[in-house]
Amino acid sequence: MTGCGLHHEVFTANLKNDEIIGHQVVVIRGTVTGGICDAGRGEVLDTETGIRRDFQLTKGNVFKVLWSLRAGTNRIRINYCTATVNFNLIYHETANQYRVQPLYIVCQGHDGHFNEESGKSNSPEEACKKIVLGLKLVQCLYAEKLLEHDQSRKTFTLIENCHIFRSKLSAEAAKKLDENALWNEFARELLNSEFGEDEKLKFVAFIGCTEYEEIADGDYSYENIKRHTKAQANLGGGGLALFGSGYLYCWPSEFDDILPYFENSKRIDLKNFLDDSNYRRTYGGCYATTIGAVCHELGHIFDLGHTEEGIMGNGFDYVNLVFTSKHLTEDLPNRIIDSTNQKDRRLTAIKRPGKFLQKYHEQKTGDSTFFTRNCAIILSLHRWINPENSLYSETDTIELSEYPLSVSCTSSHLRLIEIRDKQSNLVVDYQELGVSSAAAGELRSVNLSNRLDPSRHSLFVITSNGSSKFFA
Ligand SMILES: [Zn+2]
Ligand SMILES: [Zn+2]
Known part of the structure; x- marks a missing residue:
């Protein structure tokens, strides 16, 4: 490439x-300095396989490229105009014995085929690939989001072999159960299975x-769609996050x-296909929201409660922007909340978040x-996420005592205390411990009088070695 007169440099972020x-x-993110030029096509290249992906700089001269790594060493080159960086x-794969x-x-009584457009494969094997x-993607998102938090890339370990689990529950019976009952049924069955x-393992x-029943009256609100969907769930907790296949x-089955x-801005045929896209009604919107929902429910199996903002609140409709810098016109800024029927929303008790943190993260x-x-x-x-803590086999003993109301642990130190609303599981208050230097005693026991009301609140505690306890 001939020079454009500008002096570019490429940096990975x-x-x-x-x-x-x-x-x-992985997402390969970075910046190019020296300005955007006419010749400025960017690309990421694997110098051994020749696999390449183009990028264009977006606002702030940044780029973002989704990449699938090969086992072992990947020799990556990023080119922009005359500038090159190699790394x-x-x-x-992380050797964590705790896995998903x-x-x-x-x-x-069901053949295992999920609802799909005609001509496309919808076998259980295809479902597993998807x-x-x-x-x-969820694994990558967790790594990126934890990296932003403490400069350390950590995520859960995924077993790549998706298992086709033959349930004793009949499809007819499953369609009569709500998501809580389905969760209970399958959780019990898993406990009694080879996995038990x-x-x-978490699942x-x-x-x-x-099954998506026909909606005759044309009411395609989130609530009505949900009412007409059988054997459906969006529920995570304990060792199981459970979803429908609708x-x-x-969802694609191939990385490319x-x-x-x-x-994909193709409109969803609402008569025949389930829509959960925060009213974007597009294939791409539905893919983003439902991957976001998996991020959220997975958070619950990793012991997270609800928060007013972020993934554990309602902030999971735009996870596509974690992986691509392309903003689509239908990427609405806020989740639409139908104020006439709030009780049926996915997160009932969460008040509408202020958008301060969201805006901060956007920037x-x-x-x-x-x-x-x-x-x-x-x-x-x-x-499940911290490989060092996964090595502790002995758990810390965490205890709640009454006079005065306090929580304590025996061997490591208390790291975070969350007071949650019993009904909504919303974190109403939390305290981070052990950030500044404190006496060991203060890190072993914390007074909760005036803060924890056992009639309204539950308590979640985690220690520095990853031991945790939930006091309902
Ligand atoms: Zn240039
Ligand atoms: Zn939730």
Whole structure:
């Protein structure tokens, strides 16, 4: 390339040379200095395979490229006009014994085929490919969002073999159950299955027989769509995050299709396909919102409560912006909340968030998706996410005592205390401990009088070695 007269330099923002990365899908983010020029086509290149992806600089001269790593050393080159930067990324799956197992549940009397456009594969095997790819995005999102929090790239370890789980529950019975009952049924069945012995597994499961009934009156509100969807769930807690399969039609099964799917502005045929897109009504919108919902429910199985803002609030509709810098016209800034029927919203008790944090994150990272600080602290200590803490087999004893009302631990130190509303699981107050130097005694026991009202509040506590306890 001939020079344009400008002096460019390329910098990566979120990755270092020779960095060891524990997850396969990464976002390569960076900036180009020296200005945008006419010749300024950018590209990311794997110098060994020749695989390349173009990028264009967006506001602030930044770029963002979604990339799938090969096992071992990946020799990456970024070119922009006359500038080049080379670096190595080493993909080596994190050796965490605590892992996440994807499942596709096939109920009795059902063939396991999910709702899909005619001519496209909708077998259980195809569902598994979509689920694993979707979870790799979620895995990448967790790593990026925790990196923003404390400069350390951490995420959960995913078992890539999605298991087709044959349930004893009949499809007919499943369609009569609400999401709580479905969660109870499948959680119990899993406990009694070959997986039941392994305490170091958490499950992300999709129900194959989700059915979308015809809506005759043309009311395609979120609430009415939900009422007409059977064997459907969006529920995470304990060791299981459970979902329906009704959205898999807008999920890709191949890595190269991820960006085209996020950018797909095709209108959803509301009569025949389930829409959960925060009223964008597009394939891309539905893909973003439903991947966001998986991020949210997975947060619950990692012990997170609700927050007023961020992923654990209503801030999960635009996760596409974590992976691509392309803003679509239908990327509305806020989740639409129908004030006439708030009781049926997904997060009933959360008041409408102020948008301060969201705006801050938009400016800082170019996307509006984030974990609030308390959530990021829990995740970065959690055994499923923190490989060092996963090595502790002995758990700390965490106790609540009454006079005075206080919480204490025995061997490590208290790191975070959350007071949550019992009804909504909303974090109403939290305290971070051990940031500034404090006497060991203060980190072993914290007085909660005047703060914790056991009739209204529950308490969540996590220690520095990742031991945690929830006092309902
Ligand atoms: Zn140039
Ligand atoms: Zn929730």
